[in-house]
Amino acid sequence: MRAIGIILAGGNNHKIKELTKKRATAAMPIAGSYRAIDFSLSNMSNSSIQKVAVLTQFNTRSLNEHLNSSKWWDFGRKHGGLFVFTPTITMDNGYWYRGTADAIYQNLDFLKKSHEPYVVIASGDVIYKMDFNKILEYHIAKKADITVAYKELGPEEDATRFGVIAMDDSKRIVDFQEKPMVATSANVSTGIYVIRRRQLIDLIEHSAEEGRYDFVTDILVRYKNLKRIYGYKIDGYWSNISTVDAYYQTNMDFLKRDVRKYFFQEHPDIHSKVSDNPPAKYNPKANVKNSLIASGCIINGNVENSVLFKKVFVGNNCIVKNSIILNDVYLGDNIYIENCIVESKGTIRANTRYVGENGIRVVNEKNERYAL
Structure with a gap:
């Protein structure tokens, strides 16, 4: 595929309370035998993205142990592979990641040394299946600067937990509100973005020069009227586990026959690190x-x-x-x-x-x- 992947897995989420005192949100157990990050990693691998960087920061021990071998997601290869980046103290930088844009900025060499023309950015705490080839084709067809994957929530779901977007008839995003007090739309950002690699480098460097560190507020919201930003709709199952109730409900969803069939019986598969335990x-x-x-x-x-x-x-x-x-x-x-x-x-x-x-x-x- 003509893209590299970046998975943002470093956020410190206090909304899951005690559950994230000793593990990153991306390492939260899902559906009996999986971790949350398995879904994004599997989507990358299944989409033939051969080079993926995971940016981690808070409570990384269990997450790093889970990622200690890339073979489980078929990233054990000579060209490309799985890279895990944590904040590094240097003579020029003494900061932890101050935001998602800063996390990318501190690992900008990964982008500069790559040759693929596009970058797929995803979140490590989201449960979903997606073919990134389709969103890339959409991105190219629209001649977009940035493409944001979005999900239309049902009337009973709380959109104020997410970034709420508004689009015109051509699917171009005309408004982007990050976690508003009142949601004016049921369309929310899923934390999945496609952008040209060179443009991402330019935007990240420019934001760093201005002391701006968040990818959503300092790039997506700031440039919504200056860049061609389009929305791409996700129709399948999608869930963000950022709260205790959402985490509980996501696991309960796997007790439904249609959800289990969608994830575990329909191609492509979801992969995870395998433990040598006896059967139940x-x-x-x-x-x-x-x-x-x-x-x-x-x-x-x-x-x-x-x-x-x-x-x-x-x-x-x-x-x-x-x-x-x-x-x-x-x-x-x-x-x-x-x-x-x-x-x-x-x-x-x-x-x-x-x-x-x-x-x-x-x-x-x-x-x-x-x-x-």
């Missing part, structure tokens, strides 16, 4: 309904409408309903959990009860496992 084990008293159970789990109790990630142990007479249990959690006997997200590597003592009565409850217990 269901003991005689196990009772599981409409749930995703990952490898390494041992089930002794009742699980309903829930997503259990790798190496979860469910004790005798446990009841888990409408909940997400993250990796390596031990649930003791006689526990009742409903409408909760249980943080990874936690131990929930026997005979305890956790219920999210006014929304989704995040459970973060760090009891010593062998002291039960």
Whole structure:
């Protein structure tokens, strides 16, 4: 493909509360066996983009461990490959990334040393499938300076969480409001952009000279009337996991047959790092309904409408309903959990009860496992 990829995965998101205290948003577990960044990486690989840079910053340990081998997404190649860039202190620069544009600026050599004419920029915390060849063809046909992929939200969805765009009949963006108080349109930016590589370098350098560091407000919003910026509609599934409720609902969506079929049974595939865990084990008293159970789990109790990630142990007479249990959690006997997200590597003592009565409850217990 005639493009290189950049995945922005360095943001520090406080809206997911305790869930991002020890991991980047892009490393959030999804659908039992995946991480959020797997979807953007797979889309890049499936679109034949052979050279991808991931820009990371906050809580990068688990994300870097996940990306320690590029072979899982077919980037283990002589030409191109997967590059992970974190902020680097130099004689000329002592800053962390001060924004998305600054993150690109601090790694501008990656763009300057590349030869592909176009750049596809994507976010690492979005769940979707997309053929970037189609948006590139659209970008070229429109003779656009920048193309922004957008999603039309339903009436029950909150557009004020995102950048809201307005377009004319030709799909040219005439207004762009970043997280407005009141949304005047249901069309929101998905954080996916296509731009010519040389033009991106010029815009980023110009923004840095003026002390401007955010790609959306200092490039898209600032140049909306000066550059030819067009919108490209995404019709398939798309979800941003930037809040606790959105993260919970995204995982719950994978309990729907049509969503699972779309991501896991229809070409192209979503790839992820594979763990050498044994298959899930269901003991005689196990009772599981409409749930995703990952490898390494041992089930002794009742699980309903829930997503259990790798190496979860469910004790005798446990009841888990409408909940997400993250990796390596031990649930003791006689526990009742409903409408909760249980943080990874936690131990929930026997005979305890956790219920999210006014929304989704995040459970973060760090009891010593062998002291039960």
